Amino acid sequence: METLIDLDKKHFIHPTSSLKQQQEIGAPFIFTEGKGVYLTDLSGKKVLEGMASLWNVNVGYGRKELAEAAREQMEKLAFTNSFSSMGNEPAIRLAAKLSELTPGDLNAVFFTSSGSESNDTAYKLARYYWKIKGSPEKTKIISRKKGYHGVNIGATSATGITPFQEMTSSLAPDFLHVDTFSTDSLRKCIEIEGPDKIAAFIAEPVQGAGGVNIAPDGYFQEIRKICDENNILFIADEVITGFGRTGKMFACEHYGIVPDIMLLAKGITSGYIPLGAVVVTDRIHKELIEYSEGVLLHGYTYSGHATACAVALKNIEIIEKENLIENSRLMGQELLDGFYKLQKEIDIVGEVRTLGLIGAVEIINPVTNTRFPTHIAPKVSAEAAKRGLIIRTVVFEGMDTIVFSPPLVINKKEIEELLSILREALIAVQNSL
Numbered sequence: 001m002e003t004l005i006d007l008d009k010k011h012f013i014h015p016t017s018s019l020k021q022q023q024e025i026g027a028p029f030i031f032t033e034g035k036g037v038y039l040t041d042l043s044g045k046k047v048l049e050g051m052a053s054l055w056n057v058n059v060g061y062g063r064k065e066l067a068e069a070a071r072e073q074m075e076k077l078a079f080t081n082s083f084s085s086m087g088n089e090p091a092i093r094l095a096a097k098l099s100e101l102t103p104g105d106l107n108a109v110f111f112t113s114s115g116s117e118s119n120d121t122a123y124k125l126a127r128y129y130w131k132i133k134g135s136p137e138k139t140k141i142i143s144r145k146k147g148y149h150g151v152n153i154g155a156t157s158a159t160g161i162t163p164f165q166e167m168t169s170s171l172a173p174d175f176l177h178v179d180t181f182s183t184d185s186l187r188k189c190i191e192i193e194g195p196d197k198i199a200a201f202i203a204e205p206v207q208g209a210g211g212v213n214i215a216p217d218g219y220f221q222e223i224r225k226i227c228d229e230n231n232i233l234f235i236a237d238e239v240i241t242g243f244g245r246t247g248k249m250f251a252c253e254h255y256g257i258v259p260d261i262m263l264l265a266k267g268i269t270s271g272y273i274p275l276g277a278v279v280v281t282d283r284i285h286k287e288l289i290e291y292s293e294g295v296l297l298h299g300y301t302y303s304g305h306a307t308a309c310a311v312a313l314k315n316i317e318i319i320e321k322e323n324l325i326e327n328s329r330l331m332g333q334e335l336l337d338g339f340y341k342l343q344k345e346i347d348i349v350g351e352v353r354t355l356g357l358i359g360a361v362e363i364i365n366p367v368t369n370t371r372f373p374t375h376i377a378p379k380v381s382a383e384a385a386k387r388g389l390i391i392r393t394v395v396f397e398g399m400d401t402i403v404f405s406p407p408l409v410i411n412k413k414e415i416e417e418l419l420s421i422l423r424e425a426l427i428a429v430q431n432s433l
């Protein structure tokens with residue numbers, strides 16, 4: 001009889017995976033169960049999920065309440081479309097809840113099913129907004145180097161990580177990239193292109209897939225100012241950072257700024273069911289209503305999916321009831337303290353950083369104080385996996401970095417376990433060099 005590994009090799013094309021390695025080595029894990037911060041695989045091996053899967057399982061695994069919310073809604077009304085102004089109760093209630101949670105006057109919501117869809121929706125909405133206001137030439141979208149915005153053709157074009165762009169030989173037009181934390185680079189780009197050609201600037205409040213890069217003080221306040229001065233919409237991609245990941249409900253709150261458009265996905269349902277959202281300010285919403293004519297010709301079959309929205313409402317209820325945002329802040333500090341200890345003890349540990357429960361440890365050659373000629377972080381990740389810890393690495397754009405994003409339910413003992421396995425893995429790799 002064919003094993004699951006055989007079937008996997010033959011039939012499952014995995015996303016963002018080496019197709020050759022899958023054939024040669026097979027799936028490293030086939031998971032069957034999850035509880036809290038732990039996953040168990042087919043062989044019965046239990047691992048601590050240091051990444052909350054893809055930065056998204058904020059409330060942890062095995063939540064019966066979420067299964068119950070989905071079951072209840074599915075039995076009543078699993079799905080009905082939201083086109084032609086038709087609605088369903090969970091979608092309306094979730095839109096109202098997001099309006100209450102998001103900062104400032106971000107009060108109107110367009111639903112999608114993923115972060116990539118939220119991104120492409122935002123680019124289209126921004127261009128549409130300028131077009132109906134009489135500036136159809138405002139089309140360009142400026143994003144940042146090392147930014148990650150997803151894999152739809154628009155989102156890939158906005159993404160500033162070269163290998164993702166090089167995967168395809170043709171990208172969407174009208175996307176520009178500026179230096180990650182340089183407001184001068186943005187100002188220069190606007191000057192060269194002309195503000196009357198630019199629809200929006202998009203940034204992640206903390207860059208995730210680009211290596212957990214945290215903005216210096218004052219950066220985002222300056223960005224907000226530049227966008228306002230030049231009549232450019234500011235889109236905050238909070239797909240990773242939303243719903244407590246950074247120790248606030250949304251990372252924009254750290255900087256006291258309100259974007260014109262906020263993008264959500266991932267933690268909105270803690271990954272229990274796909275859902276994304278694009279939240280716009282009252283001003284944009286009012287102007288869209290005022291200037292639009294006919295039908296807003298943008299919508300996904302699953303925009304406002306009743307079951308997904310019911311799960312999101314319950315997920316947000318859990319985040320609030322269990323004070324997971326406070327836990328993210330407190331456990332994030334524990335994680336950072338642990339990273340500092342590792343930095344003191346282990347020579348190959350370079351810069352470390354966290355904001356809430358998103359963090360990074362950089363690998364450095366202690367002799368030269370530069371990167372090693374080959375990537376070391378993947379070796380640490382492999383040693384950690386052997387010992388029961390899942391982490392991710394970022395090795396493009398000259399980086400050799402380990403990133404962390406555990407479920408927000410993680411407790412002190414589990415943080416200690418994560419740090420202890422990480423320590424063993426780092427020491428094993430250091431000794432092998």
Ligand code: PLP
Nearest residue numbers: 114115116148149150237239240
């Ligand atoms: N935006 C950011 C900041 C992300 O990190 C991601 C995914 O990691 C996306 C967008 C794309 O989301 P999805 O994979 O749900 O399409």
